[in-house]
Amino acid sequence: xxxxxxxxxxxxxxxxxxxxQLWPTQPERLIADxxxxxxxxxxxxxxxTASATGGVPPYLYxxxxxxxxxxxxxxxxxxxxxxxxxxxxxxxxxxxxxFRVHVTDSAGATDRSYVTVTADGETELETVDxxxxxxxxxxxxxxxxxxxxxxxxxxxxxxxxxxDREYTWTVDSGSASLDDDSLANxxxxxxxxxxxKVSVDFKATNEEKEYSGAAEVYVVGLPEDEAPEVxxxxxxxxxGPGQIAGEIxxxxxxxxxxxxxxxxxxxxxxxxxxxxxxxxxxxxxxxxTGAYQRTAGELAEKSGAHDPIExxxxxxxxxxxxxxxxxxxxxxxxxATSQFFINVTSNGEYDADPxxxxxxxxxxxxxxxxxxxxxxxxxxxGFTNVxxxxxxxxxxxxxxxAEITAEPEDSLVLVGESTRVSLxxxxxxxxxxxxxxxxxxxxxATLSATDTEWVDVTINGAETxxxxxxxxxxxxxxxxxxxxxAYIVGIEDASPQVxxxxxxxxxxxxxxxxxxxxxxxxxxxxxxxxxxxxxxGVVWHRVVDGFVIQGGAYEVDDEGxxxxxxxxxxxxxxxxxxxxxxxxxYIAMALRGEDADSGSNQFFINLADNSNLDSGSPPFTVWAxxxxxxxxxxxxxxxxxxxxSESGMSDVPKVDVVMETIRRQD
Numbered sequence: 001x002x003x004x005x006x007x008x009x010x011x012x013x014x015x016x017x018x019x020x021q022l023w024p025t026q027p028e029r030l031i032a033d034x035x036x037x038x039x040x041x042x043x044x045x046x047x048x049t050a051s052a053t054g055g056v057p058p059y060l061y062x063x064x065x066x067x068x069x070x071x072x073x074x075x076x077x078x079x080x081x082x083x084x085x086x087x088x089x090x091x092x093x094x095x096x097x098x099f100r101v102h103v104t105d106s107a108g109a110t111d112r113s114y115v116t117v118t119a120d121g122e123t124e125l126e127t128v129d130x131x132x133x134x135x136x137x138x139x140x141x142x143x144x145x146x147x148x149x150x151x152x153x154x155x156x157x158x159x160x161x162x163x164d165r166e167y168t169w170t171v172d173s174g175s176a177s178l179d180d181d182s183l184a185n186x187x188x189x190x191x192x193x194x195x196x197k198v199s200v201d202f203k204a205t206n207e208e209k210e211y212s213g214a215a216e217v218y219v220v221g222l223p224e225d226e227a228p229e230v231x232x233x234x235x236x237x238x239x240g241p242g243q244i245a246g247e248i249x250x251x252x253x254x255x256x257x258x259x260x261x262x263x264x265x266x267x268x269x270x271x272x273x274x275x276x277x278x279x280x281x282x283x284x285x286x287x288x289t290g291a292y293q294r295t296a297g298e299l300a301e302k303s304g305a306h307d308p309i310e311x312x313x314x315x316x317x318x319x320x321x322x323x324x325x326x327x328x329x330x331x332x333x334x335x336a337t338s339q340f341f342i343n344v345t346s347n348g349e350y351d352a353d354p355x356x357x358x359x360x361x362x363x364x365x366x367x368x369x370x371x372x373x374x375x376x377x378x379x380x381x382g383f384t385n386v387x388x389x390x391x392x393x394x395x396x397x398x399x400x401x402a403e404i405t406a407e408p409e410d411s412l413v414l415v416g417e418s419t420r421v422s423l424x425x426x427x428x429x430x431x432x433x434x435x436x437x438x439x440x441x442x443x444x445a446t447l448s449a450t451d452t453e454w455v456d457v458t459i460n461g462a463e464t465x466x467x468x469x470x471x472x473x474x475x476x477x478x479x480x481x482x483x484x485x486a487y488i489v490g491i492e493d494a495s496p497q498v499x500x501x502x503x504x505x506x507x508x509x510x511x512x513x514x515x516x517x518x519x520x521x522x523x524x525x526x527x528x529x530x531x532x533x534x535x536x537g538v539v540w541h542r543v544v545d546g547f548v549i550q551g552g553a554y555e556v557d558d559e560g561x562x563x564x565x566x567x568x569x570x571x572x573x574x575x576x577x578x579x580x581x582x583x584x585x586y587i588a589m590a591l592r593g594e595d596a597d598s599g600s601n602q603f604f605i606n607l608a609d610n611s612n613l614d615s616g617s618p619p620f621t622v623w624a625x626x627x628x629x630x631x632x633x634x635x636x637x638x639x640x641x642x643x644x645s646e647s648g649m650s651d652v653p654k655v656d657v658v659m660e661t662i663r664r665q666d
Contacts, residue, residue: 028053031054056107066114134150147219175191218262229481244375246368250361257312260309283373285344324359408421412516436452441468460490464532469485499663500661526603539657545607547606572600576621589603
C-alpha cells in the first residue's frame with residue numbers, strides 16, 4: 001500500500017515538473033516613453049525621440065499633435081509620423097505644444113506617452129547694424145506742398161537686404177504730417193513755416209539675420225506764396241554814441257540755392273546764431289559771422305554745427321554787394337556749415353576756386369552792414385580782422401507770421417468811386433506797434449495812403465483790383481510780419497453784362513445782366529472769375545430739360561475725361577431771398593448739399609418756373625438774368641444726356657457743350 005502511494009506521489013511530481021517546462025513565460029507589459037519635456041526658441045526646429053520597453057518587439061510608432069496654442073496651426077506630415085524619431089519643424093507661435101506617441105508591439109499591445117515642447121519666444125537671430133541715411137525729394141517745401149521720403153543704404157547693396165522689411169517713420173518736431181508711417185516712401189505734407197525733423201527706424205529679416213538701422217532727415221517749411229526772409233538783430237557792446245544797433249533783413253534765394261537755404265534756416269530755427277559775434281570784418285569787403293562767441297573773454301567756437309553740405313555755387317548768383325554767401329572751411333567746395341558772410345562790395349574772387357554759394361540778399365539794413373564794416377579791427381589769438389568792440393548777432397529769426405485780414409466795405413464799386421479797406425488783426429500777436437505798407441498789386445486803382453492802418457481805394461477801371469497790405473512789428477527778441485489781400489471789382493454801371501460764347505455741341509452767345517443791387521457779393525465773386533478768365537473752356541456739365549442747365553466747374557481733359565478745374569476760391573455767403581425768383585431765364589448759384597453759404601464757381605440757368613428753389617433748404621441766390629440767347633439755352637437743354645462713367649455724374653451731355661469764353665460786354 002505504501003509502495004503504491006509512493007509511486008503515485010512520484011508520478012504526480014514528475015507530471016508537475018513536465019507541466020512547468022511546457023507552459024509559456026508571461027512577457028513584461030509594454031511601456032511607451034515620448035521623452036522628457038523640453039523647450040526651444042520659437043521658429044526653431046527640434047527633434048523628439050520616443051522609446052518603448054516590454055511587450056513583444058519590434059515596435060510601431062505613430063505621432064500626433066495633441067494640443068497647441070490657440071493661434072497656432074501646426075501639423076505633422078504623414079510620412080514623418082511613423083518613426084521613433086520625430087523631426088519637429090519650426091514652431092511659429094510661442095506657447096506649449098503637446099505631442100503624443102502611440103506605440104504598438106508585434107503582439108498588438110499598445111501604449112501612449114506624451115511630451116510637452118514649450119516654444120518660448122522669438123528666434124534669436126544674428127543682428128546686423130546698417131548704415132542708412134534718409135532723404136527727402138526736396139530739402140524745402142511751401143506750406144501745403146508735399147515731399148517724398150526714402151532711405152538709402154550706405155554699407156550694403158540694396159539687393160542684399162531681405163525683402164521682409166519694416167519701416168517706422170516719425171515726425172519728431174515741426175509742422176508736418178505723414179500719409180502712412182509704415183511705407184518705404186511716405187509722403188510728408190508741410191503744414192507750417194519751420195524746420196521739420198523726421199526719423200525712421202528700419203528692420204529687415206530673413207531666417208538667419210535681422211538687419212536694422214535708423215536715420216533722420218530735415219525738411220524746411222516755407223511761406224506759401226512769398227520768398228522767405230530772416231531778420232538779423234544787431235547789437236554792439238558799446239552803448240555810447242558809437243553804438244551799432246538795428247536790423248538787417250535778408251531774403252533767401254531758395255530757387256538757386258535750395259540746400260544751402262535749408263541748411264541756413266535749420267540753424268535759424270534752432271536759434272543757433274543768437275549771441276554770436278561778427279568775428280571777422282574786412283573793411284570795404286565783407287562782414288562774417290556764424291561760429292564764434294565770447295567765452296571768458298576769449299573767442300570760442302560754438303558747438304552744435306551740422307555736417308557740411310554740398311556746394312551749389314554753379315547755380316547760385318555772384319558775390320555782389322548786398323548778397324550773403326556760405327563760408328567754406330579751407331579750400332574744399334563742399335565744406336560749408338554754419339558760417340556766412342555779407343558782401344559789402346562786389347567780390348568776384350569768391351565766385352571761383354573755390355566758389356562760395358550765394359544764398360541770400362539784403363533787402364533792408366545795408367546801412368547797418370556798412371556801419372559794421374567800418375568798425376576798428378585787430379588781431380586776437382590767431383584771428384585776424386576781429387572787431388575791437390564786440391558786435392553781436394543778438395537774434396537771427398524768421399519773422400513770425402501774424403494772421404491779418406483786409407476787408408473792403410464794398411466788393412463792387414462803380415468806376416470813379418471809392419471804398420475803404422480796413423485791416424483786422426490780433427494786437428497780442430504782435431510784439432510792438434506795427435508799421436503798414438499798402439500797394440495796388442493788379443488793376444487800375446488809386447490809394448489814399450500807403451502807410452496807414454486803412455486806406456480808401458478809388459477804382460479807375462471796370463476790372464478786378466487786388467490791393468495788398470503788409471504789416472511788420474518788431475520787439476526786443478522777435479519780429480512779426482503779416483500780409484493780406486483785398487479784391488474789389490470795378491463796374492461801369494449797376495447793371496453790367498457779360499457774354500457767354502458757346503461751342504461744341506451747341507454754338508451761340510448768351511448775354512446775361514448782373515443784378516448787383518440784389519446780390520453785390522455774389523456778382524463780385526462771379527466777375528472776378530470772369531476777369532481771371534477762369535470759365536474759359538468749362539462745359540455745361542449738367543442738363544435737365546425743363547429744369548436747368550448748369551456749368552462753371554468742369555472741363556474735358558486731353559483724354560476726353562470730365563475733370564474739375566483747378567482754381568476755385570472759397571465760397572461766398574448766401575444772398576438769397578433778395579426779391580428775385582428762380583424763374584425761367586434767371587441765374588442762381590449752385591450749392592453743395594444743404595449749405596446755403598457754399599456757392600463758389602458753379603451756376604445754373606433756370607429753364608422753367610423753379611420758384612420752389614427760392615426758400616427751400618437751402619435757398620438758391622438769384623444774381624443775374626438772361627437778356628439775349630434763350631434760344632441757345634433751349635438748344636443746350638435739348639441735347640442728349642447720360643451718365644459719365646468716370647465721375648459718376650448723371651445728366652451729362654454726350655457731346656460737350658463748351659463755354660469757350662465768358663467776357664464782360666463792351
